[in-house]
Amino acid sequence: MDLIRQQMAIVIPALNAGFLQTMRLFFVTLLGAIPLGLLIAMGSMSKIKPLQMLVKIVVWIVRGSPLMIQLLIIYYFPGLVWKTPIWGGGEGGRFLAASVAFIFNYACYFSEIYRGGIQSIPVGQEEAGLVLGMTKRQIFFKVKLLQMIKAIVPPMSNEIITLVKDTSLSRIIALQEIIWAGQAFMKGSQGISGAIWPLFFTAVYYLACNGILTVLLGRLEKKLSYFK
Protein backbone atom coordinates (compact mmCIF):
# COMPACT_ATOMS: atom_id res chain seq x y z
CA MET A 1 0.00 0.00 0.00
CA ASP A 2 2.83 2.34 0.84
CA LEU A 3 4.28 1.78 -2.56
CA ILE A 4 1.02 2.64 -4.23
CA ARG A 5 0.76 5.79 -2.16
CA GLN A 6 4.20 6.82 -3.36
CA GLN A 7 3.37 6.02 -6.98
CA MET A 8 0.10 7.94 -6.84
CA ALA A 9 1.78 11.32 -7.06
CA ILE A 10 3.13 10.31 -10.47
CA VAL A 11 0.30 8.08 -11.70
CA ILE A 12 -2.71 10.34 -11.04
CA PRO A 13 -1.48 13.31 -13.11
CA ALA A 14 -0.65 10.92 -15.95
CA LEU A 15 -4.11 9.34 -15.77
CA ASN A 16 -5.70 12.80 -15.66
CA ALA A 17 -3.88 13.74 -18.84
CA GLY A 18 -5.07 10.50 -20.47
CA PHE A 19 -8.61 11.11 -19.32
CA LEU A 20 -8.54 14.58 -20.84
CA GLN A 21 -7.81 12.98 -24.20
CA THR A 22 -10.62 10.45 -23.57
CA MET A 23 -13.05 13.30 -22.91
CA ARG A 24 -11.89 15.16 -25.99
CA LEU A 25 -12.64 12.17 -28.16
CA PHE A 26 -15.99 11.72 -26.39
CA PHE A 27 -17.17 15.29 -26.99
CA VAL A 28 -15.85 15.51 -30.55
CA THR A 29 -17.68 12.26 -31.36
CA LEU A 30 -20.97 13.55 -29.93
CA LEU A 31 -20.61 16.89 -31.67
CA GLY A 32 -20.01 15.19 -35.00
CA ALA A 33 -22.24 12.15 -34.75
CA ILE A 34 -25.42 13.86 -33.50
CA PRO A 35 -25.90 15.98 -36.68
CA LEU A 36 -24.34 13.43 -39.06
CA GLY A 37 -26.72 10.80 -37.66
CA LEU A 38 -29.67 12.98 -38.65
CA LEU A 39 -28.33 13.24 -42.18
CA ILE A 40 -27.89 9.46 -42.38
CA ALA A 41 -31.38 8.93 -40.92
CA MET A 42 -32.85 11.14 -43.64
CA GLY A 43 -30.90 9.16 -46.23
CA SER A 44 -32.22 5.85 -44.92
CA MET A 45 -35.80 7.20 -45.11
CA SER A 46 -35.27 8.84 -48.49
CA LYS A 47 -37.82 8.34 -51.24
CA ILE A 48 -34.94 7.92 -53.70
CA LYS A 49 -34.57 4.14 -53.56
CA PRO A 50 -30.91 3.81 -54.67
CA LEU A 51 -29.83 6.37 -52.05
CA GLN A 52 -31.89 4.60 -49.42
CA MET A 53 -30.30 1.25 -50.34
CA LEU A 54 -26.78 2.68 -50.33
CA VAL A 55 -27.26 4.29 -46.92
CA LYS A 56 -28.74 1.12 -45.50
CA ILE A 57 -25.81 -0.96 -46.74
CA VAL A 58 -23.29 1.48 -45.25
CA VAL A 59 -25.15 1.48 -41.93
CA TRP A 60 -25.22 -2.32 -41.96
CA ILE A 61 -21.46 -2.52 -42.57
CA VAL A 62 -20.63 0.02 -39.88
CA ARG A 63 -22.97 -1.48 -37.29
CA GLY A 64 -22.15 -5.03 -38.25
CA SER A 65 -18.37 -4.91 -37.89
CA PRO A 66 -16.22 -4.17 -34.83
CA LEU A 67 -15.34 -0.56 -34.16
CA MET A 68 -11.81 -1.73 -33.39
CA ILE A 69 -11.38 -3.03 -36.95
CA GLN A 70 -12.85 0.19 -38.33
CA LEU A 71 -10.32 2.18 -36.30
CA LEU A 72 -7.44 0.09 -37.62
CA ILE A 73 -8.61 0.33 -41.23
CA ILE A 74 -9.22 4.07 -41.10
CA TYR A 75 -5.86 4.72 -39.44
CA TYR A 76 -3.60 2.38 -41.39
CA PHE A 77 -5.31 1.86 -44.75
CA PRO A 78 -4.34 5.18 -46.40
CA GLY A 79 -0.66 4.78 -45.50
CA LEU A 80 -0.34 1.07 -46.23
CA VAL A 81 -2.40 0.77 -49.40
CA TRP A 82 -2.39 4.21 -51.00
CA LYS A 83 1.09 4.98 -49.67
CA THR A 84 -0.24 8.34 -48.56
CA PRO A 85 -0.57 8.64 -44.77
CA ILE A 86 -3.31 11.26 -44.74
CA TRP A 87 -3.55 11.52 -40.97
CA GLY A 88 -0.10 12.93 -40.39
CA GLY A 89 2.12 11.60 -37.65
CA GLY A 90 1.95 11.93 -33.92
CA GLU A 91 -0.84 12.25 -31.44
CA GLY A 92 -2.69 14.84 -33.56
CA GLY A 93 -2.92 12.46 -36.50
CA ARG A 94 -4.09 9.61 -34.31
CA PHE A 95 -6.74 11.81 -32.73
CA LEU A 96 -8.00 12.89 -36.15
CA ALA A 97 -8.24 9.28 -37.39
CA ALA A 98 -9.95 8.15 -34.17
CA SER A 99 -12.44 11.04 -34.39
CA VAL A 100 -13.38 10.14 -37.95
CA ALA A 101 -13.87 6.47 -37.05
CA PHE A 102 -15.90 7.23 -33.92
CA ILE A 103 -18.06 9.93 -35.50
CA PHE A 104 -18.93 7.73 -38.45
CA ASN A 105 -19.59 4.66 -36.32
CA TYR A 106 -21.73 6.48 -33.78
CA ALA A 107 -23.58 8.48 -36.44
CA CYS A 108 -24.76 5.17 -37.90
CA TYR A 109 -26.06 4.02 -34.51
CA PHE A 110 -27.68 7.39 -33.84
CA SER A 111 -29.32 7.36 -37.29
CA GLU A 112 -31.19 4.18 -36.43
CA ILE A 113 -32.33 5.70 -33.13
CA TYR A 114 -33.51 8.85 -34.89
CA ARG A 115 -35.32 6.78 -37.49
CA GLY A 116 -37.13 4.89 -34.74
CA GLY A 117 -38.00 8.18 -33.04
CA ILE A 118 -39.36 9.75 -36.21
CA GLN A 119 -41.35 6.67 -37.14
CA SER A 120 -42.77 6.31 -33.62
CA ILE A 121 -44.85 9.47 -34.07
CA PRO A 122 -48.36 8.54 -35.22
CA VAL A 123 -49.30 9.83 -38.68
CA GLY A 124 -52.35 11.43 -37.06
CA GLN A 125 -50.11 14.11 -35.54
CA GLU A 126 -49.05 15.32 -38.97
CA GLU A 127 -52.61 15.10 -40.29
CA ALA A 128 -53.96 17.09 -37.34
CA GLY A 129 -51.39 19.79 -38.08
CA LEU A 130 -52.21 19.81 -41.77
CA VAL A 131 -55.96 20.24 -41.30
CA LEU A 132 -55.20 23.13 -38.94
CA GLY A 133 -53.41 24.88 -41.79
CA MET A 134 -49.88 24.36 -40.50
CA THR A 135 -46.95 24.13 -42.89
CA LYS A 136 -44.78 21.01 -42.91
CA ARG A 137 -42.06 23.05 -41.25
CA GLN A 138 -44.35 24.20 -38.46
CA ILE A 139 -45.55 20.64 -37.96
CA PHE A 140 -41.97 19.42 -37.63
CA PHE A 141 -40.83 22.09 -35.19
CA LYS A 142 -44.02 22.72 -33.21
CA VAL A 143 -45.55 19.25 -33.12
CA LYS A 144 -43.13 16.45 -33.90
CA LEU A 145 -39.69 17.54 -32.70
CA LEU A 146 -40.33 17.42 -28.96
CA GLN A 147 -42.14 14.08 -29.25
CA MET A 148 -39.19 12.78 -31.23
CA ILE A 149 -36.68 13.98 -28.64
CA LYS A 150 -38.71 12.37 -25.88
CA ALA A 151 -38.72 9.08 -27.78
CA ILE A 152 -34.97 9.05 -28.42
CA VAL A 153 -33.63 10.19 -25.04
CA PRO A 154 -33.58 6.73 -23.40
CA PRO A 155 -31.85 4.88 -26.28
CA MET A 156 -29.49 7.83 -26.84
CA SER A 157 -28.55 7.72 -23.15
CA ASN A 158 -27.52 4.10 -23.58
CA GLU A 159 -25.37 4.90 -26.60
CA ILE A 160 -23.75 7.89 -24.92
CA ILE A 161 -22.77 5.83 -21.90
CA THR A 162 -21.42 3.12 -24.18
CA LEU A 163 -19.44 5.76 -26.05
CA VAL A 164 -17.59 6.80 -22.88
CA LYS A 165 -16.33 3.23 -22.54
CA ASP A 166 -15.80 2.67 -26.27
CA THR A 167 -13.28 5.50 -26.45
CA SER A 168 -10.87 3.02 -24.85
CA LEU A 169 -10.80 1.15 -28.18
CA SER A 170 -8.67 3.97 -29.58
CA ARG A 171 -5.85 2.45 -27.53
CA ILE A 172 -5.45 0.08 -30.50
CA ILE A 173 -3.99 2.90 -32.61
CA ALA A 174 -1.98 4.16 -29.61
CA LEU A 175 -4.08 7.24 -28.95
CA GLN A 176 -2.86 8.51 -25.62
CA GLU A 177 -6.13 8.20 -23.76
CA ILE A 178 -6.54 6.92 -20.24
CA ILE A 179 -6.02 3.19 -20.92
CA TRP A 180 -2.79 3.98 -22.75
CA ALA A 181 -1.75 6.19 -19.84
CA GLY A 182 -2.45 3.45 -17.29
CA GLN A 183 -0.76 0.74 -19.28
CA ALA A 184 2.40 2.82 -19.58
CA PHE A 185 3.20 2.04 -15.95
CA MET A 186 3.26 -1.68 -16.67
CA LYS A 187 5.91 -1.31 -19.33
CA GLY A 188 7.75 1.39 -17.47
CA SER A 189 7.30 5.12 -17.39
CA GLN A 190 8.56 7.92 -15.15
CA GLY A 191 10.48 5.46 -13.02
CA ILE A 192 7.54 3.14 -12.41
CA SER A 193 7.35 -0.25 -14.11
CA GLY A 194 5.45 -3.46 -13.58
CA ALA A 195 2.59 -1.62 -11.86
CA ILE A 196 -0.75 -2.95 -12.94
CA TRP A 197 -2.92 -1.02 -10.46
CA PRO A 198 -2.93 2.20 -12.55
CA LEU A 199 -4.63 0.29 -15.35
CA PHE A 200 -7.24 -1.09 -12.95
CA PHE A 201 -7.68 2.35 -11.47
CA THR A 202 -8.74 3.81 -14.83
CA ALA A 203 -12.13 2.13 -14.29
CA VAL A 204 -12.81 4.67 -11.52
CA TYR A 205 -12.64 7.48 -14.07
CA TYR A 206 -15.13 5.77 -16.39
CA LEU A 207 -17.45 5.04 -13.50
CA ALA A 208 -17.36 8.61 -12.22
CA CYS A 209 -17.96 10.02 -15.69
CA ASN A 210 -20.85 7.68 -16.41
CA GLY A 211 -22.30 8.34 -12.97
CA ILE A 212 -22.52 12.03 -13.79
CA LEU A 213 -23.93 11.35 -17.27
CA THR A 214 -26.55 8.97 -15.87
CA VAL A 215 -27.78 11.66 -13.49
CA LEU A 216 -27.85 14.38 -16.18
CA LEU A 217 -29.57 12.23 -18.79
CA GLY A 218 -32.00 10.96 -16.17
CA ARG A 219 -32.93 14.56 -15.37
CA LEU A 220 -33.55 15.29 -19.04
CA GLU A 221 -35.75 12.21 -19.29
CA LYS A 222 -37.68 13.30 -16.22
CA LYS A 223 -38.09 16.79 -17.61
CA LEU A 224 -39.79 15.34 -20.67
CA SER A 225 -42.07 13.07 -18.67
CA TYR A 226 -44.74 15.76 -18.24
CA PHE A 227 -46.47 14.45 -21.33
CA LYS A 228 -47.13 11.01 -22.76
Add this chain to the structure above:
Amino acid sequence: MAAILEVEHIRKSFGNTEILKDISFSMDKGSTLSIIGSSGSGKTTLLRCLNFLETPDEGIIRVHGELIFNAQDHASRSEAEIRKRRLHFGLVFQSFNLFPQYTALQNVMLAEELLARERADYKERRKELHAEIENHAKALLAQMGLSDREGNYPHQLSGGQCQRVAIARALALNPDILCFDEPTSALDPELTGEVLKVIRELAMRNTTMIIVTHEMAFARDVADTVIFMDDGRICEQGNPAEVFNNPKELRTQQFLARYREG
Protein backbone atom coordinates in the same frame (compact mmCIF):
# COMPACT_ATOMS: atom_id res chain seq x y z
CA MET B 1 -80.65 29.22 -49.75
CA ALA B 2 -77.31 29.16 -51.50
CA ALA B 3 -75.30 26.01 -51.09
CA ILE B 4 -72.25 26.44 -48.87
CA LEU B 5 -70.64 23.29 -50.24
CA GLU B 6 -70.93 21.70 -53.65
CA VAL B 7 -69.08 18.49 -54.43
CA GLU B 8 -69.18 17.27 -58.01
CA HIS B 9 -68.08 13.96 -59.47
CA ILE B 10 -65.35 13.16 -56.95
CA ARG B 11 -63.41 10.00 -57.71
CA LYS B 12 -60.56 8.52 -55.76
CA SER B 13 -58.61 5.30 -56.25
CA PHE B 14 -55.84 3.71 -54.25
CA GLY B 15 -53.88 1.59 -56.67
CA ASN B 16 -56.43 -0.42 -58.59
CA THR B 17 -59.15 -0.08 -55.98
CA GLU B 18 -61.65 2.65 -56.61
CA ILE B 19 -62.82 3.90 -53.22
CA LEU B 20 -64.98 6.84 -54.33
CA LYS B 21 -66.98 6.39 -57.52
CA ASP B 22 -68.45 9.64 -58.73
CA ILE B 23 -69.64 11.36 -55.55
CA SER B 24 -71.77 14.49 -55.89
CA PHE B 25 -73.74 16.32 -53.23
CA SER B 26 -74.32 19.77 -51.88
CA MET B 27 -75.29 21.23 -48.54
CA ASP B 28 -76.73 24.45 -47.19
CA LYS B 29 -75.14 26.83 -44.75
CA GLY B 30 -76.02 26.02 -41.16
CA SER B 31 -77.22 22.52 -41.94
CA THR B 32 -75.98 19.21 -40.64
CA LEU B 33 -75.27 16.30 -42.91
CA SER B 34 -74.81 12.78 -41.56
CA ILE B 35 -73.03 10.19 -43.64
CA ILE B 36 -73.76 6.58 -42.74
CA GLY B 37 -72.72 3.31 -44.33
CA SER B 38 -70.74 0.20 -43.58
CA SER B 39 -66.97 0.19 -43.08
CA GLY B 40 -65.11 0.46 -46.35
CA SER B 41 -67.95 2.25 -48.11
CA GLY B 42 -65.74 5.35 -48.59
CA LYS B 43 -67.18 7.66 -45.92
CA THR B 44 -63.86 8.43 -44.30
CA THR B 45 -62.07 8.81 -47.63
CA LEU B 46 -64.68 11.35 -48.67
CA LEU B 47 -64.04 13.42 -45.53
CA ARG B 48 -60.30 13.15 -46.07
CA CYS B 49 -60.73 14.39 -49.63
CA LEU B 50 -62.68 17.41 -48.40
CA ASN B 51 -59.85 18.19 -45.99
CA PHE B 52 -57.18 17.53 -48.64
CA LEU B 53 -55.57 14.73 -46.69
CA GLU B 54 -56.24 12.80 -49.89
CA THR B 55 -56.28 14.38 -53.32
CA PRO B 56 -59.27 13.37 -55.43
CA ASP B 57 -58.36 11.98 -58.86
CA GLU B 58 -61.33 13.67 -60.46
CA GLY B 59 -63.95 16.18 -59.48
CA ILE B 60 -64.66 19.68 -58.27
CA ILE B 61 -65.22 21.18 -54.81
CA ARG B 62 -66.85 24.59 -54.33
CA VAL B 63 -67.35 26.51 -51.10
CA HIS B 64 -69.66 29.54 -51.15
CA GLY B 65 -69.72 29.14 -54.91
CA GLU B 66 -65.95 29.63 -55.09
CA LEU B 67 -64.02 26.88 -56.81
CA ILE B 68 -61.53 25.57 -54.26
CA PHE B 69 -60.52 22.35 -55.94
CA ASN B 70 -60.49 21.11 -59.48
CA ALA B 71 -58.68 17.86 -60.18
CA GLN B 72 -57.96 19.00 -63.74
CA ASP B 73 -56.22 22.17 -62.61
CA HIS B 74 -52.82 21.22 -61.26
CA ALA B 75 -52.08 24.70 -59.91
CA SER B 76 -54.93 24.24 -57.45
CA ARG B 77 -53.13 21.16 -56.14
CA SER B 78 -49.92 22.86 -54.98
CA GLU B 79 -49.16 22.63 -51.29
CA ALA B 80 -49.42 26.36 -50.57
CA GLU B 81 -52.77 26.61 -52.35
CA ILE B 82 -54.15 23.59 -50.57
CA ARG B 83 -53.03 24.97 -47.23
CA LYS B 84 -55.06 28.14 -47.74
CA ARG B 85 -58.12 26.33 -49.01
CA ARG B 86 -58.28 23.60 -46.45
CA LEU B 87 -59.00 26.26 -43.83
CA HIS B 88 -62.56 26.29 -45.15
CA PHE B 89 -62.84 22.91 -43.48
CA GLY B 90 -62.20 21.62 -39.99
CA LEU B 91 -61.76 17.96 -39.14
CA VAL B 92 -62.31 16.10 -35.90
CA PHE B 93 -60.60 12.71 -35.97
CA GLN B 94 -61.76 9.43 -34.57
CA SER B 95 -58.59 9.16 -32.47
CA PHE B 96 -58.53 12.86 -31.42
CA ASN B 97 -54.91 13.41 -32.49
CA LEU B 98 -54.32 16.03 -29.83
CA PHE B 99 -50.74 17.25 -29.47
CA PRO B 100 -49.54 15.47 -26.31
CA GLN B 101 -46.92 18.04 -25.28
CA TYR B 102 -49.43 20.87 -25.10
CA THR B 103 -52.16 21.59 -22.57
CA ALA B 104 -55.81 21.62 -23.63
CA LEU B 105 -55.65 25.41 -23.95
CA GLN B 106 -52.39 25.32 -25.92
CA ASN B 107 -53.84 22.69 -28.25
CA VAL B 108 -56.72 25.02 -29.09
CA MET B 109 -54.48 28.08 -29.44
CA LEU B 110 -51.56 26.68 -31.45
CA ALA B 111 -52.89 26.90 -35.01
CA GLU B 112 -54.41 30.33 -34.51
CA GLU B 113 -51.16 31.64 -33.05
CA LEU B 114 -49.15 30.30 -35.97
CA LEU B 115 -51.56 31.91 -38.41
CA ALA B 116 -51.39 35.22 -36.54
CA ARG B 117 -47.63 35.29 -37.17
CA GLU B 118 -48.33 35.66 -40.87
CA ARG B 119 -50.22 38.91 -40.28
CA ALA B 120 -48.51 42.14 -41.31
CA ASP B 121 -49.26 43.77 -37.96
CA TYR B 122 -48.11 40.79 -35.89
CA LYS B 123 -45.01 42.50 -34.49
CA GLU B 124 -46.74 45.62 -33.18
CA ARG B 125 -49.83 43.86 -31.90
CA ARG B 126 -48.24 40.68 -30.61
CA LYS B 127 -49.46 40.89 -27.02
CA GLU B 128 -52.91 42.05 -28.02
CA LEU B 129 -53.30 39.26 -30.58
CA HIS B 130 -52.08 36.68 -28.11
CA ALA B 131 -54.67 37.84 -25.56
CA GLU B 132 -57.42 37.74 -28.20
CA ILE B 133 -56.47 34.21 -29.22
CA GLU B 134 -56.29 33.07 -25.61
CA ASN B 135 -59.72 34.51 -24.83
CA HIS B 136 -61.16 32.89 -27.93
CA ALA B 137 -59.68 29.52 -26.97
CA LYS B 138 -60.94 29.83 -23.39
CA ALA B 139 -64.42 30.66 -24.64
CA LEU B 140 -64.36 27.58 -26.89
CA LEU B 141 -63.26 25.32 -24.05
CA ALA B 142 -65.99 26.81 -21.87
CA GLN B 143 -68.49 26.07 -24.61
CA MET B 144 -67.26 22.47 -24.50
CA GLY B 145 -67.71 22.41 -20.71
CA LEU B 146 -63.96 22.17 -20.13
CA SER B 147 -63.10 25.44 -18.39
CA ASP B 148 -61.60 23.56 -15.47
CA ARG B 149 -59.41 21.48 -17.79
CA GLU B 150 -57.52 24.25 -19.62
CA GLY B 151 -54.21 23.40 -17.98
CA ASN B 152 -54.41 19.62 -18.34
CA TYR B 153 -52.35 17.63 -20.80
CA PRO B 154 -54.15 15.16 -23.07
CA HIS B 155 -52.97 12.12 -21.08
CA GLN B 156 -54.65 13.58 -18.00
CA LEU B 157 -58.02 13.76 -19.77
CA SER B 158 -60.65 11.11 -20.48
CA GLY B 159 -61.36 10.15 -24.09
CA GLY B 160 -64.55 12.19 -24.08
CA GLN B 161 -62.73 15.23 -22.75
CA CYS B 162 -59.96 14.77 -25.34
CA GLN B 163 -62.50 14.68 -28.12
CA ARG B 164 -64.16 17.84 -26.83
CA VAL B 165 -60.78 19.59 -26.78
CA ALA B 166 -60.27 18.39 -30.35
CA ILE B 167 -63.63 19.89 -31.33
CA ALA B 168 -62.67 23.21 -29.71
CA ARG B 169 -59.35 23.06 -31.58
CA ALA B 170 -61.11 22.51 -34.89
CA LEU B 171 -63.53 25.38 -34.18
CA ALA B 172 -60.71 27.79 -33.30
CA LEU B 173 -60.04 28.66 -36.93
CA ASN B 174 -63.75 29.24 -37.64
CA PRO B 175 -64.05 26.74 -40.49
CA ASP B 176 -67.01 27.11 -42.83
CA ILE B 177 -67.69 23.41 -42.56
CA LEU B 178 -66.76 21.21 -39.63
CA CYS B 179 -66.25 17.54 -40.41
CA PHE B 180 -66.38 14.69 -37.90
CA ASP B 181 -64.85 11.33 -38.73
CA GLU B 182 -66.57 8.82 -36.44
CA PRO B 183 -66.05 11.11 -33.45
CA THR B 184 -67.25 8.58 -30.86
CA SER B 185 -65.90 5.32 -32.27
CA ALA B 186 -62.81 5.36 -30.03
CA LEU B 187 -64.82 6.09 -26.88
CA ASP B 188 -66.33 3.92 -24.18
CA PRO B 189 -70.12 3.91 -24.43
CA GLU B 190 -70.49 6.00 -21.27
CA LEU B 191 -68.26 8.73 -22.72
CA THR B 192 -70.05 8.84 -26.07
CA GLY B 193 -72.94 10.87 -24.68
CA GLU B 194 -70.90 13.88 -23.62
CA VAL B 195 -69.38 14.22 -27.09
CA LEU B 196 -72.70 13.77 -28.87
CA LYS B 197 -74.17 16.41 -26.59
CA VAL B 198 -71.69 19.09 -27.66
CA ILE B 199 -72.17 18.19 -31.33
CA ARG B 200 -75.93 18.57 -30.82
CA GLU B 201 -75.35 21.99 -29.30
CA LEU B 202 -73.26 22.96 -32.30
CA ALA B 203 -76.08 21.87 -34.60
CA MET B 204 -78.46 24.02 -32.55
CA ARG B 205 -76.18 27.01 -33.16
CA ASN B 206 -76.37 26.32 -36.89
CA THR B 207 -72.78 25.20 -37.32
CA THR B 208 -72.41 23.66 -40.76
CA MET B 209 -71.33 20.09 -40.13
CA ILE B 210 -70.67 16.82 -41.91
CA ILE B 211 -70.74 13.89 -39.52
CA VAL B 212 -69.57 10.41 -40.44
CA THR B 213 -70.95 8.17 -37.75
CA HIS B 214 -72.10 4.72 -36.76
CA GLU B 215 -74.45 6.15 -34.12
CA MET B 216 -77.68 5.74 -36.06
CA ALA B 217 -80.01 7.30 -33.47
CA PHE B 218 -77.72 10.29 -33.27
CA ALA B 219 -77.40 10.63 -37.05
CA ARG B 220 -81.13 10.63 -37.36
CA ASP B 221 -81.60 13.15 -34.55
CA VAL B 222 -79.05 15.72 -35.39
CA ALA B 223 -79.00 15.70 -39.18
CA ASP B 224 -80.99 17.76 -41.64
CA THR B 225 -79.90 15.41 -44.40
CA VAL B 226 -78.63 11.84 -44.33
CA ILE B 227 -76.44 10.25 -46.97
CA PHE B 228 -76.12 6.48 -47.09
CA MET B 229 -72.93 5.41 -48.82
CA ASP B 230 -72.32 1.96 -50.23
CA ASP B 231 -69.31 0.71 -52.18
CA GLY B 232 -67.99 4.19 -52.96
CA ARG B 233 -71.29 5.60 -54.15
CA ILE B 234 -74.06 7.66 -52.61
CA CYS B 235 -76.76 5.05 -52.53
CA GLU B 236 -79.50 7.14 -51.00
CA GLN B 237 -79.96 10.60 -49.55
CA GLY B 238 -82.79 12.58 -48.06
CA ASN B 239 -84.20 13.86 -44.83
CA PRO B 240 -83.53 11.54 -41.90
CA ALA B 241 -87.13 10.52 -41.27
CA GLU B 242 -87.44 9.38 -44.87
CA VAL B 243 -84.14 7.53 -45.10
CA PHE B 244 -84.54 5.81 -41.76
CA ASN B 245 -88.27 5.03 -41.92
CA ASN B 246 -88.82 4.40 -45.61
CA PRO B 247 -85.52 3.61 -47.25
CA LYS B 248 -86.04 3.24 -50.98
CA GLU B 249 -82.92 1.30 -51.86
CA LEU B 250 -82.52 -2.34 -51.02
CA ARG B 251 -78.95 -1.79 -49.76
CA THR B 252 -80.14 0.89 -47.33
CA GLN B 253 -82.89 -1.41 -46.08
CA GLN B 254 -80.42 -4.21 -45.50
CA PHE B 255 -77.95 -1.93 -43.76
CA LEU B 256 -80.53 -0.43 -41.42
CA ALA B 257 -82.07 -3.83 -40.69
CA ARG B 258 -78.67 -5.06 -39.54
CA TYR B 259 -78.41 -2.12 -37.18
CA ARG B 260 -81.86 -2.72 -35.71
CA GLU B 261 -80.98 -6.35 -35.05
CA GLY B 262 -77.61 -5.40 -33.54
